[in-house]
Amino acid sequence: MSTPILVAVAWPYASGSRHLGHLAGAYLPADVFARYHRLAGNEVLMVSGSDVHGTPITVRADAEGISPAELSERYHREFLANWEALDISWDLFTSTGTENHHRVTQDMFLRHLENGYIDKRTTQQYYDPTAERFLPDRYIEGTCPHCGYGEARGDQCDNCGRTLDPTDLVEPRSKITGVTPVLRDTEHFYFRLSDFTEPLRAWLDTRVGWRRHVLNFARGWVDEGLQDRPITRDLDWGVEIPVPDLGPGKRIYVWYDAVIGYLSASKEWAQRRGEPEAWRHWWENPDARSYYFVGKDNIPFHAIFWPAMLLGYGGLQLPTDVPANQYVTFKGGKASASRGIGLTIGEALEVFEPDALRYALAASFPEQSDTDVTMAEIGRRINEELVATWGNLVNRVLSMLHKQHGAVPVTGERQSADTELLATVDELLARGAEHIERVELRAGLRTAMDAAQAVNVYLNATEPWALRRSDPERADTVLVTALEAIAGVRVGLAPYLPHTTRRLDPVLGEVTSWSRPEVRVGTPIDRPSPLFTKVDLAELVDDDA
Ligand SMILES: [Zn+2]
Structure with missing residues (x-):
């Protein structure tokens, strides 16, 4: 049965380059998951886009003396280049700067207002008397x-990960002028999150298969008591408030409009397809499933705020799962664009081939705990795992078949070792599917690599190179069996390694489903070139130093 599956991926702030931590934390896991489900025959809609509204963007644009639009456009283009190089298979990667997004955000605002989940309040907010303006968080x-x-920010502490209110900060200072800000009255709209405490608690109780750290974190938030949250602020960059009550100089708060991006991007995708109602298949259909791929600092937004907003709107499906990742750390420091730590995606792609990088990061996805990654560790995984276990295997079998026949030969009778190998590969393929469906993507990759290792063990036991003289027919049977097994392993690796998967299309055909395809007798086999290049470990270790 084909299931509609929404793969919703965290929206990167277009305020700086994305790092390997972001890639391993959200974009790559989402791509692996989406690619698997397409092969499994499900209807995948994978969307995201650049968040062009955050204050990280206005802060940086101010510093560079350019407009927020210019800055966000620069990074949006860089993200698109990253995705293309890595072959991230978006159905749509858009931005929050579109007219469609503004319209969908305003529609949700008006519905929340109409349903009584938004009200207006006067609060005290920090004001910079030198710059003569209110200060966003x-x-x-x-x-x-x-x-x-x-150096905690008004909205969050990067060190302990807690979200903050500016008034929580000890010794606050203005980022614009450095002066101590003063509190003044200002009027804003609030989302009545506290109204959703019991519905959210009940909903969280129905969640099955969630990562424990995500569920515990979300439940902890609800148990601490949900606070109503401002959804407008004093900034002239963002989605316009669709009612005139507050006067000029205020916009919708980025946390509120950014999560709406999943819905607005789905609608934009449908419009671009010429089927403007098609988004409903993923959002209004009770059989549809939705997975939100985010880093752990985003858990409250996707496991608390967004579900509450959806409940307040009515008629839209809540997240099936929020498989938030822990952090990838580089030499102990969190990879964070805002603090400039870690390798950018572009820098990493200058050193590593895209599939090799995808492999090494997927093998280290921080699914349950923070994970340390170094250049040397990436290089070691590429050389000792990817090249040694998979790349060399493919090259060895194709080289022998090319040299002997230049094509897939006719085989003799199968022996039990042959049928056992193929049964093992099929079983591991089925097990890999179970892992990926539970969003255990590291385990899914390991399972596929176990299957590759089983083929290596089989070849070492059967020694087709030695059989060549004594029993050439048996040698052919062994090599073709190995090639059939490789065809199955390749399916298991396809979500992780899209580039090199395609390179085997001429011999093994396009991967179109999650099952081991047949290998056709007579298919030409050209002299293979290695799927991957070994990396120079000594050079990488120097880079780490
Ligand atoms: Zn802290």
């Missing part, structure tokens, strides 16, 4: 009240 820095970190 990210324009304020100070000391974290929880961990004492000295």
Whole structure:
């Protein structure tokens, strides 16, 4: 049965280059998951886009003396180049700068207002008397009240990961002028998140198969008591508020409009297809499933706020799962674009082939705990696992078949070792599917590599190179059996390694489903070139130093 599956991927702030931590945390896992489900015959809609509205963008644009639009356009183009190089298989990667997104956001705002989930309040907010303006959260820095970190931002502490209110900060200072801001009255719209405490608690209780750290975190939030949250702020960059009540100089808060991006992107995708109602298949259909691929700092937005917003809107499906990842750390520091730590995707692609990089990161996906990654570790995985176990296997079998026949030969009778190998590969393929469906993508990759290793063990036991003289027919049977097994392993690796999967199309055919395809007698086999190049470990270790 074909199931509609929405693969919703965190929207990167178009305020700086994305790093390997972001790639391993959200974009690559989502792509692996989407590619698997397409092969499994499900109807996948995978969407995301650049978040062009955050204060990280206005802060940086101010610093560079350019407009937020210019800055976000620059990084949006860079993201598109990253995705193309890595072959991330979006159905749509758009941006929050579109007219469609503004319209969908305003529609949700008006529905929430109409349903009584938005109200207007006067609050005190930090004002910079020198710059003569109210300060959005990210324009304020100070000391974290929880961990004492000295450069916590008004919205979040990068050190302990807690979300903050600017008034929580000890010794706050304006990021614009450095002066101590003063509190002044200002009027804003609030989303009544507290109204959703019991519905969210009940909904979280129905979640099955969620990662424990995600569910615990979300439940902890609900148990601490949900606070109503402002959804407008003093900024002239963002989605316009669709009612005139507040006067000029205010916009919809980015946290509110960014999560709506999943819905607006789905609608944009449908419009571009010429089937403007097609988005409903993923959003209004109770049989549809939705998976939100985000980093753990995004758990509250996707496991609490967005579900509450969807409940407040009515008629739209809540997330099936939020398989949030922990952090990838590079030499102990969190990979964070805002703090400039870690290798950017573009820098990494100058050193590693795209599939090799995909492999090494997927083998280290931080699914259950923070994971350390170094250049040397990436290089070691490529050489000792990907090249040694998979690349060399494919090259060896294709080379022998090319040299002997230049094509897939006719085989003799199968022996039990042959049928056992193929049964093992089929079983591991089925097990890999179970892992990926549970979003255990590391295990899915390991299972496929176990299948590759089984083929290596089979070849070492049967020694077709030695059989060539004594029993050439048996040698052919062994090599073709190995090639059939490789065809199955390749399916298991296809979601992880799209480029090199395609390179085997001439011999093994396009991968179109999650099952081991037949190998056709007589298919020409050209002299193979290696799927991957070994990396120079000594050079990488120097880079780490
Ligand atoms: Zn902190």
